[in-house]
Amino acid sequence: MKSQSSKFKIPLTASQRKAIFHVEGPLLVIAGPGSGKTCVITYRIAALIDSGVSPHSICAITFTNKAAEEMRQRTSALDTPPGPHISTFHSLCVRILRRYSEKAGIKPNFSIYDPSDQSRCIKQAVKDCELDTTNFPPARMLDAISTRLKNNLIDVDAFTTQADDYFTKNLARIYDRYQHILSEHNALDFDDLLAKTAFLLRDCRDVCTELSNRFKFLLIDEYQDTNRAQYIIAKALASEHSNICATGDPDQSIYRWRGADIRNILAFENDWSDATVIKLEENFRSTPNILEVADSLIAVNKSRKQKKLIPTRPPGQDVVVSVFEDEKDEAQGIVRQVKQLADQDVSLNDIAVFYRVNSQSRVLEEAFIRNKILYQIVRGVEFYRRKEIRDMLGYLKILVNPDDEIALLRIINTPARGIGKTTIDRVGAHAAQNNISLFEALKKTKHIESLSEAAKAKLAVFVSMIENFKKDVAGQVMPLAQRVFVESGLENSLQGQGDEGQNALENVNELINAAAQYDQYAEQPSLLDYLQQISLFSDTDAYDSSGGSVALMTLHAAKGLEFENVFIVGVEHGLLPHERSNTHENQDELEEERRLFFVGITRAKAQLHISHARYRTIRGQQLRTIPSQFLYELGPAFTEQTDEDQDFDDNTNLTETQNSQFDIINSQFKKGQRVHHKTFGRGIVKNFVDMGENSIVEVEFSSGRTKSLMLKYARLSRVDK
Numbered sequence: 001m002k003s004q005s006s007k008f009k010i011p012l013t014a015s016q017r018k019a020i021f022h023v024e025g026p027l028l029v030i031a032g033p034g035s036g037k038t039c040v041i042t043y044r045i046a047a048l049i050d051s052g053v054s055p056h057s058i059c060a061i062t063f064t065n066k067a068a069e070e071m072r073q074r075t076s077a078l079d080t081p082p083g084p085h086i087s088t089f090h091s092l093c094v095r096i097l098r099r100y101s102e103k104a105g106i107k108p109n110f111s112i113y114d115p116s117d118q119s120r121c122i123k124q125a126v127k128d129c130e131l132d133t134t135n136f137p138p139a140r141m142l143d144a145i146s147t148r149l150k151n152n153l154i155d156v157d158a159f160t161t162q163a164d165d166y167f168t169k170n171l172a173r174i175y176d177r178y179q180h181i182l183s184e185h186n187a188l189d190f191d192d193l194l195a196k197t198a199f200l201l202r203d204c205r206d207v208c209t210e211l212s213n214r215f216k217f218l219l220i221d222e223y224q225d226t227n228r229a230q231y232i233i234a235k236a237l238a239s240e241h242s243n244i245c246a247t248g249d250p251d252q253s254i255y256r257w258r259g260a261d262i263r264n265i266l267a268f269e270n271d272w273s274d275a276t277v278i279k280l281e282e283n284f285r286s287t288p289n290i291l292e293v294a295d296s297l298i299a300v301n302k303s304r305k306q307k308k309l310i311p312t313r314p315p316g317q318d319v320v321v322s323v324f325e326d327e328k329d330e331a332q333g334i335v336r337q338v339k340q341l342a343d344q345d346v347s348l349n350d351i352a353v354f355y356r357v358n359s360q361s362r363v364l365e366e367a368f369i370r371n372k373i374l375y376q377i378v379r380g381v382e383f384y385r386r387k388e389i390r391d392m393l394g395y396l397k398i399l400v401n402p403d404d405e406i407a408l409l410r411i412i413n414t415p416a417r418g419i420g421k422t423t424i425d426r427v428g429a430h431a432a433q434n435n436i437s438l439f440e441a442l443k444k445t446k447h448i449e450s451l452s453e454a455a456k457a458k459l460a461v462f463v464s465m466i467e468n469f470k471k472d473v474a475g476q477v478m479p480l481a482q483r484v485f486v487e488s489g490l491e492n493s494l495q496g497q498g499d500e501g502q503n504a505l506e507n508v509n510e511l512i513n514a515a516a517q518y519d520q521y522a523e524q525p526s527l528l529d530y531l532q533q534i535s536l537f538s539d540t541d542a543y544d545s546s547g548g549s550v551a552l553m554t555l556h557a558a559k560g561l562e563f564e565n566v567f568i569v570g571v572e573h574g575l576l577p578h579e580r581s582n583t584h585e586n587q588d589e590l591e592e593e594r595r596l597f598f599v600g601i602t603r604a605k606a607q608l609h610i611s612h613a614r615y616r617t618i619r620g621q622q623l624r625t626i627p628s629q630f631l632y633e634l635g636p637a638f639t640e641q642t643d644e645d646q647d648f649d650d651n652t653n654l655t656e657t658q659n660s661q662f663d664i665i666n667s668q669f670k671k672g673q674r675v676h677h678k679t680f681g682r683g684i685v686k687n688f689v690d691m692g693e694n695s696i697v698e699v700e701f702s703s704g705r706t707k708s709l710m711l712k713y714a715r716l717s718r719v720d721k
Helices: 014-021 037-050 065-077 089-099 115-128 138-152 156-162 166-184 190-203 205-214 228-237 288-298 327-343 358-370 380-385 387-400 405-411 421-433 438-442 453-470 477-487 490-495 498-521 527-535 587-601 629-633 656-666
Strands: 027-031 058-062 085-088 111-113 187-189 217-220 244-248 276-280 319-324 351-355 375-377 550-554 563-568 604-613 615-618 621-624 638-642 674-677 681-689 696-701 706-710
Touching: 014 037, 014 276, 027 037, 037 058, 037 065, 037 217, 037 244, 058 065, 058 089, 065 085, 085 089, 089 190, 089 228, 089 527, 111 115, 111 527, 115 138, 115 166, 115 187, 115 405, 138 166, 138 190, 138 228, 156 166, 166 187, 187 190, 190 205, 190 228, 205 228, 217 228, 228 244, 288 319, 288 587, 288 604, 288 629, 319 327, 327 351, 327 358, 327 563, 327 604, 351 358, 358 375, 358 550, 380 387, 387 405, 387 453, 387 477, 387 490, 387 498, 387 527, 405 438, 421 438, 421 453, 438 453, 453 477, 477 490, 477 498, 477 527, 490 498, 498 527, 563 587, 587 604, 587 629, 674 696
Parallel strands: 027 244, 027 276, 058 085, 058 217, 111 187, 217 244, 319 604, 319 638, 351 550, 351 563, 375 550, 563 604
Antiparallel strands: 615 621, 674 681, 681 696, 696 706
């Protein structure tokens, strides 16, 4: 084995060194934000290879393409030989399913359906089941199938057996029809990639053993974000050797809403009784001022592993909490501060604004536009949802998967070639009657008597074009994409549409440029692999840190990023924490909202600005807001400011006398107290959040409705009988 320090160019802490040079046996690395986690994982890969482990027996899994690419680049920079498999969970599952497709019960050339494709399938499923979309909204049905069922590895048969009431029985029917539609199209959705891999590893012991013996060292990043399927996959891949290294932080688990289970990381030592646990607590990113408020906030949570963020940077500026009159005033206040930073030669690339929900970005965008400040919305998947891009991808998808009916229906008359709905319906009816795919039916139109000769001729031209394109599928992607764009007529159709068409042309050319870059860097370029990469694209993958602009994004999208200067806006009850978590029964969701705020705070390196507004327009009405309880959990290590340009009617800071008055009022409304409200009637206090002047009381009224009210405005009266 080589010297332990021979490859590593930066000094390592004692904890980092232990994690890097641990070789065999289960290892849990609790990595706080800014603790050099990615560095530890990449150095660990290099150290394993230096110790004699074959590069091909190492599998490193992360959650975004961007993180996987960064890991590959860092590993390569350490002069490690090629061979380690580094990818996202979904990419690994695609690779496994294509290789073992027969045992998984699928075709190897399956399409991967994105949310738009899924939406069309679920709408069709609800329609086929002859159910009312008011009672069975397609979007909610799809969410239930994804988060409640697939992510928990509950297949159609199992759920059908469990269903015991009107709603669940019909959901089971929708689930069954939805899966049949995917199967007919030879397609899998994102959840299928994980679920079918988990079922394959569970049910085919030979496949599980083969893969576990191949990947003898398993490294999983962001383990706190794994769902049930990913948890089963990880355990299966480590089943033959127990050489699993899970890296993550329970305090940064923020994807419960899409199936992530924090218990996976909290119970790691129960799953692997001989596990070594190492904590990375030194923070190399943020100032002590920022870390102090982060630690104070997250310490309130109960579902966590105790740790403290240890600063390595010198003290900096205080964290600032600002209060504004309304959301427009808040946006303008942020613009002023951004201008001040720019005047101090701070690059716009070093500034980010985070918010809880996408709708908050509108007023910020308007303020930035008015003040001519460049910005970018980090919502990268939008590029792939543009019509012209989806049209191009439709052509490419049908070349590798002729059964992809959604792609086929998109392109068959795009651009217009005189193939109307009646013609398509007649071909579709013939396909259904003969149990063949729509594309197969298109190739056999001479047998469809209901079609006119003119319609048959147009369909024959279309089929011939697709078959000619398919001859070039085995080559590089860019030349094929360029050929499809021109010969399909898409280019010509866009050229005649003025400025809008010109923008669309530029977008398609950007897609072709991306294909050229893929051809250059892919080990074995293929259209199937290229489409797979696009399908698994995420918001964070799209962030361009060199764009010379302020980054605007949700707190969820901020995960994994860092900025010198961070603004977190709208820290108010109902936004952060989100309204759905503001009930006594939802303590798990409330803790997740606190973790989300913690993630946002710990993205900041030098300056952190937190703000809330006294009034905010919600659904067309300007409503008085309640400051988030999280603000009162930040501890004393921040400076509170009001906007000096506004003449507020009440003060932000309370005197001791005022505080004592509110203490007396607050003491009257504890959990279990019966109360009366002028509008809502009688109720009972279910929860009480003591925040002095801004205390929040949660009341369940006799109507069955539960309301969170700011006590000083609620005008509640006690009912003592």
